[in-house]
Amino acid sequence: MTNPTPTPLPPHTKIDEWPAERLGLRKFNFRLIARLTGMLLIYMALCMALPLAVSLLYQDGAQFSIVISAMLILMLGLFLRNFVGRKATFDLKESESYWFTSFVWLAIPFSGTIPYLFSGCIGSFTDAVFESVSGFTTTGSSILSRPEELPQSLLVYRSFTQWIGGMGFMLFAVAILRKLGIGGEQLYEAEFSGTRQRKLHPHLSKSVSRLFTIYIILTVIMMALLLANGTSVFESLCLAFSTVSTGGFVPHSMGLVTLSDGGLIVVTAFMILSGISLAQLYYLFTFKWRQYGRDEELWTYLGIFFVVATMSTIAFTTAGNDFRTSLRYSIFHVASSMSSCGFYLPKPQHWSFVVSVLTFLIILMGASAGSTGGGIKILRVITLYKYIGNYFTHMIHPNAVTCVKVNHKVVEEDYINKIFAFVFLYIAFIIIGAFVLTLCGCDIPDSICMAAANISNLGPSPLINNLGGNLDYSILPHFAKWTLVTLMVAGRIELFALIAVISPAYWKRG
């Protein structure tokens, strides 16, 4: 695999001075970041065409608010792109990619609240931010206890935010960066945060476009299958968007109960698929099946799914449910938790503790690296597992010469250290988040589960006892909602970017 040819950087005309410089903070290419964010916002405004079309089709009366919101986002985007970022120099340093990530995650979810607020569907700003962040981070936690009361167009918009978020607008950004002639490798890595994704093509933008194609194909197939199983056009559109992105917004407070059996199978299958790395799916669709034998992550993912589903079926059956219900619920529930989709069905009559604990475990592990799902990621879990096994060997035979291999490649110490640090941060975030949630009056197990479910971008989970009837977060106080919003973003951008911009080291002149 060769690196793409280095692109010649445009000559440095002048690095813009930003007020931060005068405050003694490090200088960074603020204008470029503004410009890129502006471009993303413009794309987002264009995306509002879809909800608008739905609105016109269903005559749900939200068309004006959508048009106005789109205009507002467009104006904001144009302002950032053409005014703030007009004189940008096209040079993005490694450290600035963190800024870019964080800034984008601030700008897009916040402008994403505009449609909710304008149409008056969600009254309070906090709630709108919660819903919007939950959408773009593909979490799927909702504060709507009765989503069906919203106009259809906004429900489509809601699921659509997940779809956009799932692909990672960072990947859009990477594509844009290529066009501007700036290397986007750091961003590509930031998006997959150091899990060393194989590129599908030496050219970065081509890899991105391939991934994107797969994503669209999956969505279309899923929608078609749902339609074939008797789901309405509107609902299959929403469900396809939120399943493929592992989001989990459901346009109905009844959840998925209304689906036919066939529909449920389609949703389950696509949940499992969307927990697999997009690159692997690309090989599937291009018939490069030989790649599968090599990929440990894929098989571990499927293996864990199979084992956990079996165990929870047994647990439910022994708890006193009949086998069919147990099997059906287990498969659905495990697929949903593992891929971090966060769909749910009504609980079986007798709940089992075993399932609670197993679920918590797979929520933390999450999906494959390079998929749209959240969590620590299977690849990291495999690496750590092997490393600790190796460590034990060394404790017994101190002079043994061994190495840790994942996917037939030796893993360096440096990389393992990063993974360890990542897991430490992950646990630390969950503990701190849970602590803040207890301050808001939640009990301890609930707080821990809520923090874990949101940092893993899962959303609603039957593990959390004291939520609304629709597993919605509307009953939480505002402070708790902001905590969860932070956790969702932290989980989606995989912690380091967030830690980076709040750490003093980052702000020093460097």
Place this chain on the structure above:
Amino acid sequence: MVEGGLILSCLIPAFHFADGTWPAITVSGLFTFNVGLFLTVSYHEARRITDKRMAYLLVVIMWVVTSLFGTLPYLATGVTTSFADALFESASGTTSTGATIFSAVEWLPASILLWRSMTQWFGGFGIVLLVLALVPSMGINKYSLYTAEASGADNTGKQTTSMGATVRHTLGIYIFLTLLFIFILWKTGLHIWDAVNITFTNISSGGFSIYNNSLGHLTHLQQYVIAAAMLLSGINFSMLYYFLTLQWDRLRNKFDQLASYLVTFLLGALFVILALAIKMDYALPDAIRCGVVQTISVLTTTGSLVADTSAWWVPITFLFVVLSLCGGMAGSTTGGLKAMRVLILIRNVRKILRDRLHPRSVNPVRLNKKPVSEEIITNVMVIFLVYAVVIFVGIMLLMLSGINATESIGATIACITGYGPGLGTSGGFGCYAAFTIAGKIICTFLMILGRLECLTLLILFVPKFWSRG
């Protein structure tokens, strides 16, 4: 053997208070004494074996056997008839955890009370000795759990050279502190019997009490004295030794750990005081007293209680869980992850960020202004992760044994860190009596696991450990 002696020394209160338990105590004491003699002989044999595996095995056997024989006084005197209960209580003593299965302790015979306190005193000393003297001398390698404390991070070279000297110093400090606090407590008007028991359990960061309401029984002044004892018990014993022998320049070698330990304590105490004063309507002096004493009790994983903490505001109890996970300094009697590990974990994150920001710079993780080697960082990371996994598995097993989620979380963390009181019924002045036998055995296992910092015990379960070659 030492233990046999200890049990026999319990005869003193047995005779003194004439509570009729002396025959039982004598029998169990003599029995333990004989077994101890046998084990000591085999230990001397074993010392000739230089295999690392033997070292791990020995450490584990030391704790397991001590816990097993510690059950004898409980069973012989008949204060409990169930072996699981006796084992739980005994392990809780030798690991200086302080979790108890007795819902009320005041009716227990005096000799048993002294025995409980003594197991903790002995256990607390054992762990200090293990970390500071035995492990370095047994030559456990760089992949061992105590690497960080025993060799690496403290690579000043001029540590006390021989094992004998370290043992003497440590023992000296320990006895000195014990006598000092017994004396102070006695001076503040406490009965000598109470003073001895309370000092034994608090200087070892154990937390057994001879009163149902633990420290609540004492005057405010005495509570502050105990807090000081606990605070000292959370400090590395070599550090105390250097301090008392006026070798103050050597204190610098562990200054970072000490600072982080104290800062954690202050921040935790501040939060608890504020929460008590604002949320729970404590008067300010009470809030300060309870906040300070209880926070230090939690951070050093002692588990002595000034009030029924299970009734406190939920975030405080959650904070306690987190603080007990942090623990005191390594090389002290406390449990938990230890201040140094937490520091290294946090500084490693900072290092990684710096590496990202300035890819060509060299950013070592520093501790006490000295770079920490890669091996130690990995060691810390592995222990952290194994700790997390063990806690998770512990919670799962306890839930399976029929205990609800909150209590499982509380009990697991209380047992593995050696804090003692959990959440819910096992928390506060409550006890573990309501747990099923399976639950008690899991807790017992967790206590020993936590005391030996997971790896030593877990490695026995790796098949390779037992294979030849």
